[in-house]
Amino acid sequence: MVTPSARTNSRLGFIVSIKCNAKLSRRLICRIDPAAGPGEAMQMDPNSGNPETGPRQPGAVAEDQTAAIAFLSDPSTHGGHPVEVVETHGAYVFIAGERAIKMKRAVWFPYMDFSTVEKRRAACEAELRLNRRTAPEIYRAVLPVTLEPGGGLVLGGEGKALDWTVVMRRFDQDTLFDRLAQRDGLDAGLMESLADEIAAFHDQAERKTGVDFRASMQAVVEGNAASLQNGIGKPFRREEIERIGRRCADMLRAAGGALAARARAGFVRRCHGDLHLRNICLAGGRPTLFDCIEFDDRLAVIDVMYDLAFLLMDLEHRGLRRQANVAINRYLARTADYGGLAALRLYLCVRAVIRAHVAAAAAAAQRKAAADRDRKDAASYLELAMRLSEPAEPCLVAVGGLSGSGKTTLAHALAPGIGGAPGAIVIRSDVLRKQLFGVDLFHRLPQEAYTREQSRRVYRRIEALAGAALATGCSVIADGVFRNEGERSAIRRVAEAAGAPFAGVWLEVGAATQEARLAGRLLDASDATVEVGRAQRRGAETVAxxxxxxxxxxxxxxxxxxxxxxxxxxxxxL
Known part of the structure; x- marks a missing residue:
């Protein structure tokens, strides 16, 4: 049964009609006006390239997509729902009704090639497959925009594919994490949940063997330097490009051994690759990662810490150091990947440089208002990269006290303001004990895990991790009871060996407050009970x-x- 409903749009020059189809609940056809002459559907920039010779410069248009854009922009294609079109330098997203349809832009960049229909099809299929790892409820299908024998365009038809799309379930745009950030909606609990999701994703991500990740990062650093050259004057200065290039090269030389060791140890995996706030939303009440890199394995087969670094850099760029600190510390608590700290400053800096040159390239392909915004972003990202490339003097702070005294609360309150981005690393005895026994953070350990020998083992681990973190330039807060003078002296000696400033503080709390806190704990890494707290008080030493x-x-x-x-x-x- 066919129920035609047609109208003419004089501005776009096409007729739209809607039919039913056995394959899809609605079949949507756009008939191109035969009166339109060749090329009238889309006027390409003669300086940007052409379908015969390909693009002449990064970001240039390689193929004519106007018919598909017009078709997907029309409300009739979406059952009459209004259409919101979101443009990025690599895609168009058409949001209408309960779905969002994403079509790759026919562009070429050194890091991303969507210049042909076949390449866009492969990218769409990869996008669906890879994003269903983290967001299966969002990513639904890959459908072509086809040209039918009668000259009509159909979404998911049988004719020749003019282009390809990824069909997604629409979600509330206000749940995007960049919008939550604008509303001061990224509280500590939400950031911990996000870190949990990322840690679980990285744990399940496909391990890649035989990858020379040091060489991969060398190529990124060199590619960044070349890409920045395209932005000289708009908006970069030659001297700052040269300075950041030297600093990145120096950091890579210093961290090269750690990168190679991490690749051998299995930390190079098929990651997200584009893990910033605009690619995270709340779906079903949980943080959900979407829109991962699908077009180039070189950008997504990476060190898991390099993947996380994009999020941390984005938060720092937005002035959200506290949220970044919560994220890194929760991630480390979940993964025990303290070895990744050796490359974190390099990774943060490289991520900022990438955003700088991507924004500059996007500005060259955008209209004036968007171009001005992108150039401003490019300059601010390069400024951040400069700041991240400057080493901060590390320090070691120890927070001691009986269970329930507020050590962990104080440690996490202090951490964002100590040291360079993303703040101090909190090394908590309760977390390390769970890691050493190979159990979840909230799994209650038996009494045998709290013998004197096991506690010595935990504190030796605190000292080793603190020393290693200080050696990478990270500041540290050691969070433990530190009930005897020997434990307190040992943690001080860690700072002395590293040549780092040290300060220790002891928290004193009354019995009533301590017991109320211990009785009210929920989902905490500590196994301490009210009875444990009372026993600690009976055996407590005077701290001098x-x-x-x-x-x-x-x-x-x-x-x-x-x-x-x-x-x-x-x-x-701070």
Whole structure:
């Protein structure tokens, strides 16, 4: 049964009619006006390239997509629903009704080639397959835009494929993490959930063997330098391009051994590759990663820490150091991948440089308002890269006290303001104990896990990780009871061996406050109970070698008191 409904759009010059189809609940046909002469459907920039010779420069248009764009932009293609068109430098997204349809732009960049229909088809199929790893509820199908024998365009038809699309379930755009960030909606709980999702994804991601990731990063660093050259004057200066190139090369030389070792150890996997806030949303109430890199394995077969670094860099660029600090510390708690810290500063810097030259290239392909915005973004990303490339002096802070005294709360309140991006790494004894026993953070361990020998093992691990992190330039907060003078002296010696400033603080809390906190704990890595807290109080020693802070009050006065003491010890806490 056919129910025609046609109208003429004089601006676009085509007739739209809607039919039913046995394969799809609605078959949507766009008939191209035969009165239109060749090329009138789309006027290509004569300086951008052409379908015969290919693009002349990065971002240039390689094929005429106007008919498909017009078809997908028309409400009749979507059952009459209004259409919102979102353009990026690599795609058009047509949002209407309950779905979003993504079509690759026919463009070429050194890192992304969508210049032919076949390449766009392969990219769409890869996008569906790879994104269903993390967002199966969003990614539905790959459908062609076909040219039928009568001259009509059909979504998912039987004719010649003019282009290819990825069909997705529409989600509320207000749940995108960049929009949540604009509304100050990225609280600590949400960032922990996001870090949990990323850690679980990385754990299941396909391991890639035989990858020389040091050489891969060398190619990225050199490619960045070449790409930045295209932005000289708009908006980059030659001297800053040369300076960031030298700094990246120096950091790569310093971290090269660590990169090679991590590749051998299995940390190079088929990752997301484009893990920034605009590619994360809330779906079904949980953080969901989508729109991963599908067009070039060289950009997605990477170190998992390099994958995470994109998110951390994006948060830093937005002035969200606290959220970045929550994310890195929760990720480390879940994965125990402290070895990745050796390359983190390099990874953060390289990510910022990539965003700088991508934004500059996008500006060259956009209209004025969008181009001005992209050039501003490019300049700000390069400025961030400069800042990230400057090493910060690491320091070591130890927070001690009985269970329930507020050590972990204070450690995480201090961490974003200590050291360089993304803030201090919190090494917590309760977390390390769970890692050493190979159990989930919230799995309750038996009493045998808390013998004196096991506790010595945990504190030796704190000392080893703290020393290794300081050696990479990361500041550290060690969070443990530190009940005896020997444990406190040992953590101080770690800082001395690294030549790093040190400060230790002891939190004192009344019995009633301690017991109320222990009784009210939910989903915490600590197994301490009210009974454990009472036993600790009976055997507590007087602490004379660290300043004692009253932790009975709220967090704000406690943090202020701790920050004052750190300042006196020569440690800046913003």
């Amino acid at each position: 070698d660290w300043p004692v802070l009253d932790a009975d009050g709220g967090l704000t006065p406690l943090r202020e008191a701790a920050a004052r003491w750190l300042s006196e010890a020569g440690i800046e806490c």
